[in-house]
Amino acid sequence: MGDAAKVREIRxxxxxxxxxxxxxxxxxxxALMVGVLTFVALxxxxxxxxxxxxxxxxxxxxxxxxxxxxxxxxxxxxxTLVMIVTAATAVPLGVGAGVYLEEYAPRNWMTDLIxxxxxxxxxxxxxxxxxxALGLFVYQFGLGQSILTAGLTLGLLIxxxxxxxxxxxxxxxxxxxxEGAYALGASKWQTTSDHILPYSMAGIMTGxxxxxxxxxxxTAPVITIGALxxxxxxxxxxxxxxxPAGLFDWIMSPxxxxxxxxxxxxxxxxxxxxxxAAAAGLVLVVMTxxxxxxxxxxxxxxxxxxxx
Amino acid sequence: MPENFVSDRLARRQVRHTKERAIESILFxxxxxxxxxxxxxxxxLLKESFVFFQQVSLWDFLTDTQWTPLFADAHxxxxxxxxGTLVSTAVALLVAIPLGTIIAVxxxxxxxxxxxxxxxxxxxxxxxVPTIVxxxxxxxxxxxxxxxxxxxxxxxxLLSAGLVMGIxxxxxxxxxxxxxxxxxxxxxxxxxxxxxxxxxxxxxxVVTPAAFSGIAAAYILGISRAVGETxxxxxxxxxxxxxxxxxxxxxATITAYIVQVALGDLPHGSIGYQTIFAxxxxxxxxxxxxxxxxxxxxxxxxxxY
Numbered sequence: 001m002g003d004a005a006k007v008r009e010i011r012x013x014x015x016x017x018x019x020x021x022x023x024x025x026x027x028x029x030x031a032l033m034v035g036v037l038t039f040v041a042l043x044x045x046x047x048x049x050x051x052x053x054x055x056x057x058x059x060x061x062x063x064x065x066x067x068x069x070x071x072x073x074x075x076x077x078x079x080t081l082v083m084i085v086t087a088a089t090a091v092p093l094g095v096g097a098g099v100y101l102e103e104y105a106p107r108n109w110m111t112d113l114i115x116x117x118x119x120x121x122x123x124x125x126x127x128x129x130x131x132x133a134l135g136l137f138v139y140q141f142g143l144g145q146s147i148l149t150a151g152l153t154l155g156l157l158i159x160x161x162x163x164x165x166x167x168x169x170x171x172x173x174x175x176x177x178x179e180g181a182y183a184l185g186a187s188k189w190q191t192t193s194d195h196i197l198p199y200s201m202a203g204i205m206t207g208x209x210x211x212x213x214x215x216x217x218x219t220a221p222v223i224t225i226g227a228l229x230x231x232x233x234x235x236x237x238x239x240x241x242x243x244p245a246g247l248f249d250w251i252m253s254p255x256x257x258x259x260x261x262x263x264x265x266x267x268x269x270x271x272x273x274x275x276x277a278a279a280a281g282l283v284l285v286v287m288t289x290x291x292x293x294x295x296x297x298x299x300x301x302x303x304x305x306x307x308x
Numbered sequence: 309m310p311e312n313f314v315s316d317r318l319a320r321r322q323v324r325h326t327k328e329r330a331i332e333s334i335l336f337x338x339x340x341x342x343x344x345x346x347x348x349x350x351x352x353l354l355k356e357s358f359v360f361f362q363q364v365s366l367w368d369f370l371t372d373t374q375w376t377p378l379f380a381d382a383h384x385x386x387x388x389x390x391x392g393t394l395v396s397t398a399v400a401l402l403v404a405i406p407l408g409t410i411i412a413v414x415x416x417x418x419x420x421x422x423x424x425x426x427x428x429x430x431x432x433x434x435x436x437v438p439t440i441v442x443x444x445x446x447x448x449x450x451x452x453x454x455x456x457x458x459x460x461x462x463x464x465x466l467l468s469a470g471l472v473m474g475i476x477x478x479x480x481x482x483x484x485x486x487x488x489x490x491x492x493x494x495x496x497x498x499x500x501x502x503x504x505x506x507x508x509x510x511x512x513x514v515v516t517p518a519a520f521s522g523i524a525a526a527y528i529l530g531i532s533r534a535v536g537e538t539x540x541x542x543x544x545x546x547x548x549x550x551x552x553x554x555x556x557x558x559x560a561t562i563t564a565y566i567v568q569v570a571l572g573d574l575p576h577g578s579i580g581y582q583t584i585f586a587x588x589x590x591x592x593x594x595x596x597x598x599x600x601x602x603x604x605x606x607x608x609x610x611x612x613y
Contacts, residue, residue: 017506017509018506020506020508020509021418021506023508024413024418024511025414025418027410027414028410028411028414028415028418028419031407032411032414032427034475035434035475035479038475039430039437041445041449042441042449045448046441046444046445092338093341094338095338096334096335096337096339097338097339097341097342099335100332100335100336100338100339101339105339113343114340114342117342118342119603120346120596120603121346123529123532123595123599123602124536124592125532125536125537125538125591125592125595127536127563127566127567127588128349128588129349130566130570131349131353131584131585131588132348132349132352134570135352135356136348136352156345160342163342187324187328188332189327189328189331210436213436214436217436217437217438217441219440219538219539220439220538220539220566223567224566224570224584226570259440259539262440263440263443263542266440266444266447266448267543274448277444277448278448281441281444284440285437285438285441288437288438289433289436289437292432293429293433296432
């Protein structure tokens with residue numbers, strides 16, 4: 001065989017291998033396309049079905065037996081109130097735990113135990129949190145099927161997200177910042193509250209927003225505590241009603257949330273209710289996706305701006 | 309004067325010291341809440357299940373092939389619920405593992421920078437869609453679509469719930485696998501390229517084996533996600549417990565059963581109420597098993613380099 005033939009043979013071999021490269025790159029794009037197509041189909045179907053139902057009335061009406069009069073007033077008010085309790089639970093506990101683990105924790109078995117726990121809790125199915133809440137909050141503590149119970153449950157559920165985000169944000173701060181503060185005579189807490197926390201705020205915010213986006217779409221744990229699906233009233237606003245409600249009376253009120261309302265409408269046989277479900281789903285998806293987008297944007301800005 | 313000055317400084321230092329200790333204790337308590345949550349979950353599940361197992365023997369629970377706790381003729385066999393969970397998980401994995409792995413290899417080894425910058429947040433968003441919305445999509449979009457291809461398909465079935473659940477867990481599988489592949493040192497790839505290997509050969513024969521334990525961990529996390537998933541199944545797969553291995557049939561999973569009971573009005577302390585804790589305990593044990601396995605695998609690949 002001549003040299004030219006050999007070279008040709010090798011070239012053919014290289015070309016064949018390169019074709020495999022190209023084929024796999026195509027396959028990768030195709031796999032991504034499956035995700036994109038699903039997303040487009042999901043969003044498109046809900047827009048086609050649900051968009052005609054989206055009107056001012058839909059947001060200001062209570063659920064009803066008549067599909068064309070039903071709205072999501074009690075659901076979005078309930079979701080908002082539950083989210084307030086969730087944030088009030090998860091942010092202080094999660095940030096506190098994250099700061100403790102990064103700045104204070106000694107290297108001992110207790111710290112290891114807490115760290116393993118946080119990792120493990122992130123993998124516990126959300127419905128198990130619902131069972132915890134049912135057994136502990138509803139019956140043991142007698143909190144009932146209230147906004148408080150739901151908020152605490154979802155707060156515990158997103159705790160690992162907030163803790164992990166806090167730790168990662170703190171870990172990104174160079175040791176020199178701490179040493180500078182200590183050199184000026186600052187105590188540990190002064191260093192933490194004046195330097196560590198402000199500098200890691202954007203990272204923590206990202207985690208909190210992602211956690212809240214997850215909590216607002218969670219259905220299973222809230223159903224498990226026995227939240228009612230048909231609520232045609234709002235919790236009493238502070239200082240209204242007779243006798244006047246206290247500042248925090250709403251916290252013990254029965255409630256419904258957006259995903260439960262959507263579940264209720266989805267599981268009905270009538271097609272008209274499915275349109276309501278689509279409209280509620282649209283509102284829910286827009287809410288969670290814009291929260292996620294905000295978090296991604298903050299993280300992107302953060303990556304670009306920080307120069308120690 | 310100087311004496312006063314010193315004792316003043318000492319007193320302030322004392323106050324500062326006490327304050328510092330108090331803050332440290334508060335922060336420790338915040339961190340300890342996670343441990344308390346785990347203890348709470350274990351205690352509640354065991355306590356309520358214990359009452360359940362006083363009335364139903366463990367043997368019946370594991371071997372009876374019917375799950376009808378709310379009927380007059382009550383049977384308490386977990387197998388029908390487990391079969392629903394396993395079939396739907398298997399369908400989901402058949403979607404998520406191939407697609408998730410291909411996406412991970414593509415994003416880690418092939419994709420240009422811009423594609424990755426767009427694809428990663430997009431996948432994150434796909435993972436952020438509430439599961440109830442996926443449930444709606446499975447019941448009212450995917451099932452009618454499948455019925456066009458296969459007219460005998462019932463309105464509730466494990467197939468469409470499993471398929472949608474598979475799409476939902478693609479981001480979990482792909483992001484953890486991709487992290488594992490990117491943790492493979494560049495030198496390994498450079499060595500491979502220097503030997504004349506192409507991108508594809510390097511990806512399949514060098515990077516993937518080197519990242520194997522991380523990829524396996526991603527699969528296991530995907531499994532545990534699928535086993536614990538609730539709303540997609542409760543909406544699209546039906547709530548009738550039945551022993552079946554056929555994904556074309558409707559069947560309840562462990563999670564869907566818990567939802568079904570919680571939707572009804574079961575008095576606290578009744579045997580029906582206790583069944584959901586026994587079901588929950590089974591679920592928690594299955595996911596715990598997978599989580600521990602995944603944790604061990606992930607630890608191993610971190611130590612490798």
